[in-house]
Amino acid sequence: MLRLLSFALFVAIWWTAALFVGGAKLPSPPAVLNVIIAEAASGALFVHLGATLARVALAFVLAMSLGSAIGYLMGRVKLADRLGDPWLILLLNLPALVVIVLAYIWAGLTEAAAIAAIAINKLPTAVVTLREGTRALDRSLDEMASVFAMPRWRAFRHVVLPQLAPYIAASARSGLSLVWKIVLVAELLGRPNGVGFEIGVAFQLFDTPRLLAYSLTFAAVVLVIETALVQPFEARATRWRPRAA
Amino acid sequence: MRLEVEITGKTYRSAAGGTHEVLAPVKFALQSGEVGVLIGPSGCGKSTMLRIILGLDRDFDGHVARPPQARIGMVFQEPRLLPWRSVEQNVRLAAPDVTDAKLSELFKILELDAHRSHFPGELSLGLARRVALARAFAVEPDLLVLDEPLASLDDALAGRLRDEIATLVASRPVMTLLVTHSLDDAIRLGDRLFFLSPRPARIVQEVPIAIPRAERSEVDLARIRTELAALLLESK
Numbered sequence: 001m002l003r004l005l006s007f008a009l010f011v012a013i014w015w016t017a018a019l020f021v022g023g024a025k026l027p028s029p030p031a032v033l034n035v036i037i038a039e040a041a042s043g044a045l046f047v048h049l050g051a052t053l054a055r056v057a058l059a060f061v062l063a064m065s066l067g068s069a070i071g072y073l074m075g076r077v078k079l080a081d082r083l084g085d086p087w088l089i090l091l092l093n094l095p096a097l098v099v100i101v102l103a104y105i106w107a108g109l110t111e112a113a114a115i116a117a118i119a120i121n122k123l124p125t126a127v128v129t130l131r132e133g134t135r136a137l138d139r140s141l142d143e144m145a146s147v148f149a150m151p152r153w154r155a156f157r158h159v160v161l162p163q164l165a166p167y168i169a170a171s172a173r174s175g176l177s178l179v180w181k182i183v184l185v186a187e188l189l190g191r192p193n194g195v196g197f198e199i200g201v202a203f204q205l206f207d208t209p210r211l212l213a214y215s216l217t218f219a220a221v222v223l224v225i226e227t228a229l230v231q232p233f234e235a236r237a238t239r240w241r242p243r244a245a
Numbered sequence: 246m247r248l249e250v251e252i253t254g255k256t257y258r259s260a261a262g263g264t265h266e267v268l269a270p271v272k273f274a275l276q277s278g279e280v281g282v283l284i285g286p287s288g289c290g291k292s293t294m295l296r297i298i299l300g301l302d303r304d305f306d307g308h309v310a311r312p313p314q315a316r317i318g319m320v321f322q323e324p325r326l327l328p329w330r331s332v333e334q335n336v337r338l339a340a341p342d343v344t345d346a347k348l349s350e351l352f353k354i355l356e357l358d359a360h361r362s363h364f365p366g367e368l369s370l371g372l373a374r375r376v377a378l379a380r381a382f383a384v385e386p387d388l389l390v391l392d393e394p395l396a397s398l399d400d401a402l403a404g405r406l407r408d409e410i411a412t413l414v415a416s417r418p419v420m421t422l423l424v425t426h427s428l429d430d431a432i433r434l435g436d437r438l439f440f441l442s443p444r445p446a447r448i449v450q451e452v453p454i455a456i457p458r459a460e461r462s463e464v465d466l467a468r469i470r471t472e473l474a475a476l477l478l479e480s481k
Contacts, residue, residue: 143301144325147317148339148384158338162329240329240364 027209035213044198045217052183052194053221055111059118060179064172066119067126072164074127075134084127091124096182100189109190121182126171133167165237173230180222246312246387248275248420250298253307255290255445267293268305269447273439277387280414280421280458282431285441291424292322294446295392298422311388318386318419320394324373326365332376333361340383351379354409371402378406382413389414389421395430407433415459432469434458440477450476 011029018028039045074081074088100117107113137160145155187196195218202211255268267290275281283291296302298309299317326335336351337343352358355375365373374394381389394410395403411434414421425431431438432454440450452473456465 140321140323140325141327143296144319144321144339146301147299147319148380149317150338154338154341158327158330158334162327240366 063122071130129171282435290446318381
């Protein structure tokens with residue numbers, strides 16, 4: 001209910017602002033809605049959204065699984081931490097644009113280059129978060145598992161993984177928002193479809209309604225995924241914690 | 246089955262760079278069905294000794310012979326339960342082979358029936374301690390190690406829990422090693438008492454109690470207590 005009210009307030013502010021600024025710079029909500037409906041009817045909206053979502057999904061899964069594994073290793077093994085740390089700092093501070101442009105130059109304007117570039121941008125933050133999580137693991141529970149001779153996989157699943165879950169959730173959440181942002185840049189620079197490509201076209205034509213239509217639909221999809229997937233996962237991972245009053 | 250402990254020394258390097266001797270030479274053995282009790286002042290190195298016996302600390306001089314197939318049940322000083330698993334899951338994860346009947350019996354003895362599906366965060370310390378006991382007994386251990394399992398519980402509860410431990414230990418042949426501050430716990434539960442010196446720990450007295458555990462009357466216990474007091478005074 002509160003969320004709906006908050007949404008209504010957003011639309012109201014937008015509409016009032018549109019009245020003052022004028023349709024060329026800020027089109028009113030109905031104008032944008034018309035474009036969304038037209039694009040949806042022609043199917044273009046779904047094609048571009050689908051292309052973007054597929055890239056997000058692939059890059060996200062790639063970066064999360066690889067980043068978590070590397071982060072866990074660096075948290076557990078001192079040598080891996082020492083060896084990996086300079087790379088990590090380099091990757092963390094490398095601007096996304098540099099990675100994307102280099103990927104396109106070296107691997108051509110291909111799908112693989114785009115996905116790899118997005119994944120590389122997200123990778124270091126996942127590594128850092130999971131490394132912290134691994135360092136914070138409770139040694140006393142490890143000892144318990146070892147005294148009771150728990151097999152490795154069972155100990156990992158029931159002792160280690162639940163401790164990492166909040167870190168994985170945090171990294172998934174921040175990572176997803178990072179990937180959403182970067183995927184559009186990658187599409188703008190070197191892909192013939194996707195929301196980023198459409199926004200590039202709209203920018204060249206100064207077509208604000210079209211630009212807003214694509215960005216807002218995209219934002220809506222992000223919101224749905226966040227509430228339908230990420231938040232339930234977080235709630236489940238932390239359900240054993242006593243609730244805050 | 247037999248546990249033989251022969252530690253010739255254990256030092257540890259502190260963060261400040263100094264080396265500290267934690268354990269002096271310590272030697273003892275324990276048979277199946279026997280309850281050995283380690284009694285010593287706080288910080289004397291009891292927990293270090295337990296960690297060595299359990300194989301958690303391999304950086305020491307000497308050796309510990311423990312049958313490789315021996316199953317270990319351990320009750321740590323803190324319960325060390327998995328906060329994200331229910332009481333029943335905590336027990337089952339440590340003891341996957343436990344039968345439903347055995348589990349029900351344990352939960353009944355330890356009065357945990359009502360808490361099976363609770364998470365450890367919802368339990369009091371006394372209850373969590375009992376879950377830790379249930380977990381240690383559910384594995385049907387060959388070597389049972391109890392590290393101050395009754396510390397910081399009120400007398401009434403500690404007394405009840407002690408009786409429960411006595412029942413469980415008597416129910417199967419197991420080598421038991423109990424660490425405690427309490428002379429009372431020691432003479433009620435133990436067959437052989439090992440009195441430890443302050444750090445670095447060594448065994449100053451080894452006192453066997455001849456009367457079987459189940460047959461000790463309050464009179465016997467009082468007598469043993471005065472004998473021990475005299476003995477300890479003498480050794481000082």
